[in-house]
Amino acid sequence: MFYIILMLIVLAIICIPLIFWFPPCKKIDSLSKLHIVITGGSSGIGKALAMEAVKRQADVSLLARNKTKLENARKEVEEYKILENQEINTFCADVTDYNQLSNVLSEVGSVDILINCAGMAKAELFEDNLSTYKQLMDLNYFGSVNATFSLLPKMKAKRFGHIVFVSSMAGQLGIFGYAGYSASKFALRGLAETLLMEVRPYGIGVSVAFPPDTETPGFKEENKDKVIYETTGILFDIASVQEIFLLCLLFVARRNSVSQCLCWSFFTLDCR
Numbered sequence: 001m002f003y004i005i006l007m008l009i010v011l012a013i014i015c016i017p018l019i020f021w022f023p024p025c026k027k028i029d030s031l032s033k034l035h036i037v038i039t040g041g042s043s044g045i046g047k048a049l050a051m052e053a054v055k056r057q058a059d060v061s062l063l064a065r066n067k068t069k070l071e072n073a074r075k076e077v078e079e080y081k082i083l084e085n086q087e088i089n090t091f092c093a094d095v096t097d098y099n100q101l102s103n104v105l106s107e108v109g110s111v112d113i114l115i116n117c118a119g120m121a122k123a124e125l126f127e128d129n130l131s132t133y134k135q136l137m138d139l140n141y142f143g144s145v146n147a148t149f150s151l152l153p154k155m156k157a158k159r160f161g162h163i164v165f166v167s168s169m170a171g172q173l174g175i176f177g178y179a180g181y182s183a184s185k186f187a188l189r190g191l192a193e194t195l196l197m198e199v200r201p202y203g204i205g206v207s208v209a210f211p212p213d214t215e216t217p218g219f220k221e222e223n224k225d226k227v228i229y230e231t232t233g234i235l236f237d238i239a240s241v242q243e244i245f246l247l248c249l250l251f252v253a254r255r256n257s258v259s260q261c262l263c264w265s266f267f268t269l270d271c272r
């Protein structure tokens with residue numbers, strides 16, 4: 001009995017300071033007046049996320065390369081404003097160019113949530129095109145690393161923030177014809193799980209969303225030359241962009257582990 005009590009005392013002496021050193025992340029109950037930066041915010045999933053966030057009274061900054069598309073998206077997103085003083089801004093940059101991106105992001109001010117959504121898919125067989133591997137890794141993986149690298153110091157300084165990586169179902173399991181794409185999306189999961197260990201002491205959470213096929217301009221483009229599509233059949237039901245918001249919103253509930261949200265059309269299968 002004496003030894004058990006002694007062990008408990010020793011455990012308490014070790015654990016109590018750790019709790020203060022690594023405080024649990026503060027739960028985000030509301031997006032109201034939080035500032036959300038969305039890369040790839042001018043189209044598809046990124047734009048839909050912006051609309052849903054604005055409906056929840058967040059300030060939103062959209063980032064992408066094409067100025068005209070950004071301006072059109074800004075006007076569409078603005079329609080959903082709830083408060084007069086809600087801000088919707090646009091920033092023009094290529095996420096694959098770290099210097100350009102970090103210069104632009106230095107102008108965005110304080111950031112609460114970063115959603116790394118800029119990305120693309122290409123369906124090709126392994127031997128089709130060596131350059132595709134680099135192209136997809138540069139955009140889907142390094143684009144997310146670049147944006148996170150640029151904004152993390154601001155979040156650490158205020159000891160609050162959340163980073164979302166938009167992966168794909170192809171980031172959970174290999175899908176025929178998606179060697180380059182799958183690899184770039186698997187990489188995000190490894191990045192997120194490791195990053196959380198470093199940033200959690202600063203009150204910063206990390207999530208990864210794994211959307212299924214979703215009706216977007218990017219998906220339409222992907223399907224144009226998807227020969228494999230005909231031979232393998234459609235694996236998943238196609239989701240609407242609105243359903244995908246659920247994936248990225250679920251992070252709000254759990255911030256002490258990387259929340260991984262896998263959505264199969266209407267159903268959220270896994271969120272831990």
Ligand SMILES: NC(=O)c1ccc[n+]([C@@H]2O[C@H](COP(=O)([O-])OP(=O)(O)OC[C@H]3O[C@@H](n4cnc5c(N)ncnc54)[C@H](OP(=O)(O)O)[C@@H]3O)[C@@H](O)[C@H]2O)c1
Pocket residue numbers: 039040041042043044045046063064065066067069093094095096117118119120121139140143166167168169210211212213214215216217218219
């Ligand atoms: N749709 C799906 O079925 C599906 C499924 C699973 C995962 N996802 C993932 O979800 C994300 C969004 O996909 P989506 O279908 O919504 O695509 P989308 O409609 O093509 O939108 C892509 C967005 O990313 C921006 N973008 C592309 N390259 C960029 C770059 N180098 N720098 C900055 N911005 C860039 C685009 O604007 P600019 O071209 O003007 O830069 C656009 O705003 C991607 O990461 C994709 O892999 C999509």
